[in-house]
Amino acid sequence: MTSTASTAEVTSFTFGEMLSSRTVIGQTLKELGEANDNLWVLTPDIGATLVEFRDAFPDRFVDVGLSEQACVGLAAGLAYEGNIPVVSGMLPFLSMRALEQVRSDICYPNLPVKIVGTHGGLVGNGGSTHYAVEDLGLMTSLVNMTVTSIGDPLMVGEVLRQSMSMTGPLYIRLAVGKKDKVVYEPGSVTVEIGKGITAREGTDLTLFAHGETVSQALEAAEILAAEHGTDARVVDMFTLKPIDADLIQRCAEETGRFVVVEDHLAYGGLASQISDVLVDRGIRLEGFQRLGIPQVFAGFGEDTELRDKHGYGLQATVDAARDVVRGAAG
Amino acid sequence: MTSTIVRPEASVSELEDLSYELREKLLLLCGEYNGSVHIGGDLSCADILTLLYQYGMRVDPQDLRNPERDRFVLSKGHAAVCMYITMAIRGFFDYREIVDTYGQLDSAYGMHPCKVQLPGVEVSTGSLGHGLPLATGMALHARRNGMSHRVFTLMGDGETGEGSVWEAALAANSNNLGNLVAFIDRNRQLMTSFAEERVKLEPYPDKWRAFGWNVIEVDGHDMGALVTAFDSLPEPDSDTPTVIICDTVKGKGVDFMEANLAWHAGSLNETDLKRALASLAHGRKAA
Numbered sequence: 001m002t003s004t005a006s007t008a009e010v011t012s013f014t015f016g017e018m019l020s021s022r023t024v025i026g027q028t029l030k031e032l033g034e035a036n037d038n039l040w041v042l043t044p045d046i047g048a049t050l051v052e053f054r055d056a057f058p059d060r061f062v063d064v065g066l067s068e069q070a071c072v073g074l075a076a077g078l079a080y081e082g083n084i085p086v087v088s089g090m091l092p093f094l095s096m097r098a099l100e101q102v103r104s105d106i107c108y109p110n111l112p113v114k115i116v117g118t119h120g121g122l123v124g125n126g127g128s129t130h131y132a133v134e135d136l137g138l139m140t141s142l143v144n145m146t147v148t149s150i151g152d153p154l155m156v157g158e159v160l161r162q163s164m165s166m167t168g169p170l171y172i173r174l175a176v177g178k179k180d181k182v183v184y185e186p187g188s189v190t191v192e193i194g195k196g197i198t199a200r201e202g203t204d205l206t207l208f209a210h211g212e213t214v215s216q217a218l219e220a221a222e223i224l225a226a227e228h229g230t231d232a233r234v235v236d237m238f239t240l241k242p243i244d245a246d247l248i249q250r251c252a253e254e255t256g257r258f259v260v261v262e263d264h265l266a267y268g269g270l271a272s273q274i275s276d277v278l279v280d281r282g283i284r285l286e287g288f289q290r291l292g293i294p295q296v297f298a299g300f301g302e303d304t305e306l307r308d309k310h311g312y313g314l315q316a317t318v319d320a321a322r323d324v325v326r327g328a329a330g
Numbered sequence: 331m332t333s334t335i336v337r338p339e340a341s342v343s344e345l346e347d348l349s350y351e352l353r354e355k356l357l358l359l360c361g362e363y364n365g366s367v368h369i370g371g372d373l374s375c376a377d378i379l380t381l382l383y384q385y386g387m388r389v390d391p392q393d394l395r396n397p398e399r400d401r402f403v404l405s406k407g408h409a410a411v412c413m414y415i416t417m418a419i420r421g422f423f424d425y426r427e428i429v430d431t432y433g434q435l436d437s438a439y440g441m442h443p444c445k446v447q448l449p450g451v452e453v454s455t456g457s458l459g460h461g462l463p464l465a466t467g468m469a470l471h472a473r474r475n476g477m478s479h480r481v482f483t484l485m486g487d488g489e490t491g492e493g494s495v496w497e498a499a500l501a502a503n504s505n506n507l508g509n510l511v512a513f514i515d516r517n518r519q520l521m522t523s524f525a526e527e528r529v530k531l532e533p534y535p536d537k538w539r540a541f542g543w544n545v546i547e548v549d550g551h552d553m554g555a556l557v558t559a560f561d562s563l564p565e566p567d568s569d570t571p572t573v574i575i576c577d578t579v580k581g582k583g584v585d586f587m588e589a590n591l592a593w594h595a596g597s598l599n600e601t602d603l604k605r606a607l608a609s610l611a612h613g614r615k616a617a
Contacts, residue, residue, distance in 0.1 A: 059474045062505070070463045070497035077467020080445075080453055085467075100457060101494070105464060109445050109454045 021153040021177035022049035025116065028157035029053040029086060033060065036164060038083045044071040046089045046117075049177075068093045072101035072113075079111035084164065091117035091173060095135035102169075107144045110168045114160070120149060120173035120211060121263025121293075122306040128297040132173070137268025139171045140241045146193060147241040149173040149210040149262075149270075152183040155238065158191045166193075175212040175263065175303070183215050183236070196244040202233030204325055205257035205287070207317065210237050210270055212303070213261045220261075220317040228318075230325055237270055245277045252278065257287035257324040261317050263307070266292030287324030291316055335388040335398055338420075342554045348419060349380040349553065353583050353610055355415045359429050360596075361603035368441075370580040370593045372412035374517040374550070375484060378576055379409075379416040381556045382482060382513070391421040394450060400479045401452050401468050405461020406486040406515060407442040408595075413451070414439050422450045459492025461485060462512060466502045469510040469571075480566050484513045488520040491529055496541065499571075503542035508568030512543075515550065517580040521594045538573045550576025585609045 030052040033039045040060045041053045047063045054061040060083075064071045068089065075085035087094065094117050095102070106113045118124070120132045139147045150156050150172060163170045170193075174180075189197050199214060200221050209217040214236045224230040233255055235247065251258070260271040271290035278285065291312035298306055307313035340348070353376050360367045383389070387400040404413050411432065418425040423439075431437035438448040442456030453464050465483040472479055489495065502510050516534070518525040525531055535545045548559040559574055580594070581587030584606045598606060 062470065062501075064497070064501045065504075067497035067501060069459075069494040070466070070501045073460060073463020073494065073498060074467035074470060074501060077453075077464040077469075078471050079467075080464070081468055081471040083471060101460065101463070104454070104457050105460055 017182050018179040019153040019182055021150070021156045021174050021180050022118070024153045024157045025088070025160070025177070026050060026052040028160045030056050032160060032164060033057045036084060039164075040075075040078050040083050040085045041088060042071050042075050042085055043088045044068045044093070050088055068098040069101050072098040073105055075113045076101070076105035076109070076111055079106070079113050080109070084112050084114070086114045086116060086160075089117050090119045090130070091132035091135050092119055092130055095132055095138055099138060103142050106169045107142045110144045112167055112169065114163055114170045114172065116156075116160070116172040116174070118174045118177040121175055121303070122298050122310070123175045123212070123263070123303045125300055125302060127300055131298065133265050133293050133298075134268060135173060136240055136264050136270070137272070140273065144168045145171055145241065146239070147171045147173075148193065148239050150238050151175070151180060151211045151214040151236070153177075153180045154182055154184070154186060155191050159193060162191070162193055173211060180212065181215045183218065194239050194242050194244060196247040197236040197238065198233065199236045200232070200234040202231040203255055204231045205259060205321055206233040206235055206251040206255045207321065208235050208237050208258060208260045208270060208274060209262060210240065211263055213263055213312070216307075216314055216317060217261055220314055220321060223318050224321055228322060230321060232321055240270055240273055243273045243277060245281065248274055248277045249281055249283060252283045252285055256285060258285055259289045259291065259317065259320045259324055261291040261312055261320075263312070264292055266290050266294060266312075287327045289320040289324055291320055335390045335393070335396055337386065337388050338384055340385050342557055345380055345385055345553045345557070348384045349377050350610070350614055351419060352376050352380055352412070352416055354607065355425060356412060357584070357598065357603060357606045357610065359411060359415070359432060361598045361600070362429055363432050363597065365433055366595045366597055367411060368408040368595045370519070370587060370590075370595065371406060371486060371515065371517065372409050373582045373584065373587065374578040374580045375406070375409050375515040376412055376582070377551050377553060377556060378484060378513050378515060379412055381553070381560060382484075383416045383420045385557060386560045387482065388479065389420070391417075397477065398479055401465070401481040403453050403461045403465040403468070403481070403483040404443055404451070404455055405465075405483050406458065406489060407455035409484070410441060410443040411439070413443065417450065458486070458489035459494040462495050462498035462502070465510060465512070466498045466505075466507065469502065469507045470505055472509055473505070473507055478566050480509050480511055480563075482511050482513065484515060487514055487516040487518065487525060487531060487534070488529075490514065490531065499538070499541040499543065502571040506569035507571045508564055509566040510571040511563060512571070512573045514573060514575045515578050516575050517578040519580045519589070519591065519594070522591065524591070535575055538575070542570065544570045544572040546572060546574045548574060548576055550578035551582055583610050583613055585613075
């Protein structure tokens with residue numbers, strides 16, 4: 001789809017460390033702004049993390065204040081003029097308040113606008129107004145939209161870099177983006193939009209995740225291996241659209257059982273995308289469970305507390321994996 | 331810097347003739363097309379579109395992507411056919427092709443303009459309240475790149491009920507976009523009601539002034555007044571966006587359609603087409 005990049009490009013951070021995706025975004029946008037004189041950054045009053053770009057390229061920075069619809073509309077207008085606009089803000093508002101602008105002003109004419117934002121999932125403790133929990137369902141429904149959800153902060157920069165050559169719109173979902181775990185040893189994985197990343201090999205089942213649940217899935221896999229003798233594969237399906245159907249099929253053939261865990265409504269997100277591939281390709285699994293947010297408006301609490309409460313935390317992931325493996329055994 | 335694109339030379343009476351031609355062609359299309367046309371709002375903005383395409387805007391049908399061209403965003407996308415025909419008169423499209431294919435499968439000419447299917451138009455619109463943000467982004471591009479063209483948009487007064495219009499009004503003024511000009515087709519009718527009955531837009535010019543815009547009020551069917559208003563626009567490198575509020579009549583030019591809620595959209599059978607064309611011709615003689 002696009003050229004690939006390696007995590008080796010950013011070497012100052014190390015595996016397992018906590019790093020801010022927002023910092024990576026700020027640095028990457030400045031770097032990309034130097035290389036692309038038509039790169040713009042727009043924000044509806046969420047600009048604190050964009051200071052580096054703003055200071056370096058004030059003529060290509062716009063803060064419209066609290067006007068998400070105008071922000072996306074302006075970005076479309078700029079894209080019509082040959083620019084590459086990046087809209088940065090909080091996803092519950094960009095994905096819903098400005099949804100029609102995203103759909104009709106960006107996707108319909110297939111403009112290269114990137115939407116990158118935080119608060120994907122039950123993160124930030126802002127309450128239900130401030131959690132984007134249906135955004136991936138909305139965005140994957142939009143014609144022409146490419147949809148990603150990223151956990152590893154180093155990947156954010158790579159996806160942004162790759163997106164410079166994309167001709168259509170792109171959605172990049174982050175969680176809080178303040179302190180995220182570096183999931184991959186720098187240089188250890190190839191990031192390519194549209195291709196899932198096998199974060200851990202395994203043969204008994206596949207744990208599919210995206211965003212911050214990738215590191216949770218990896219943790220669950222370690223527990224499954226150490227305590228239950230279960231060998232779980234972990235796939236970071238950071239691109240939800242276009243979905244990597246071939247990888248899903250291969251995982252089905254090689255492991256036979258899936259658990260999908262995501263910080264999104266359990267229906268409408270990755271699990272639904274995977275289900276569609278399975279049905280469309282006539283693939284029958286020996287076991288399948290989806291873990292995600294049920295049909296509730298979740299309350300306050302820290303992200304791990306909320307995941308536990310709503311049934312898609314670490315323990316729930318381990319339990320679901322054991323269930324599908326046991327179910328298969330009989 | 332001298333632009334490589336020149337504005338068309340046209341006198342007020344020539345523009346009036348072109349407006350008449352536009353209305354006549356609109357009615358003829360309406361008679362031929364076997365479906366509903368937004369004829370009321372087309373007729374109310376016919377003079378404004380004539381002013382823009384046959385007088386005001388520096389555009390070149392032979393050079394669609396010339397960076398120095400003025401941009402036009404049809405925010406009231408349901409007046410697309412009026413724009414297509416205006417542009418055909420200017421030499422962008424073929425009128426006969428518009429009539430022969432309008433609204434048909436795979437036609438580039440449909441109810442709302444699509445940039446992908448019809449590259450001659452600047453942007454895709456249709457949903458109301460989207461044009462001003464788009465035009466603001468385009469004007470911002472021009473301003474920040476030191477370009478000297480203008481960006482025009484045409485909105486209906488009804489669509490200014492959309493909050494996105496006022497978000498963009500704030501953004502345009504906050505970014506000092508004197509190169510942005512919004513025409514408002516103030517026909518005082520929504521689809522199902524007369525504007526002030528359900529939505530109190532007045533004091534309307536004051537709303538725009540309060541948002542920091544330069545306000546020009548004009549009779550939207552008086553071509554001489556429209557030309558004067560256009561000629562009084564501040565220079566594109568000035569700092570205040572301008573709104574030209576055009577006092578108009580929905581259905582203008584056809585007596586049985588004027589200010590008639592039944593004619594927001596419709597189609598014309600043979601009898602109605604004759605009546606409409608006769609009314610249009612009668613109005614011209616009277617004037």
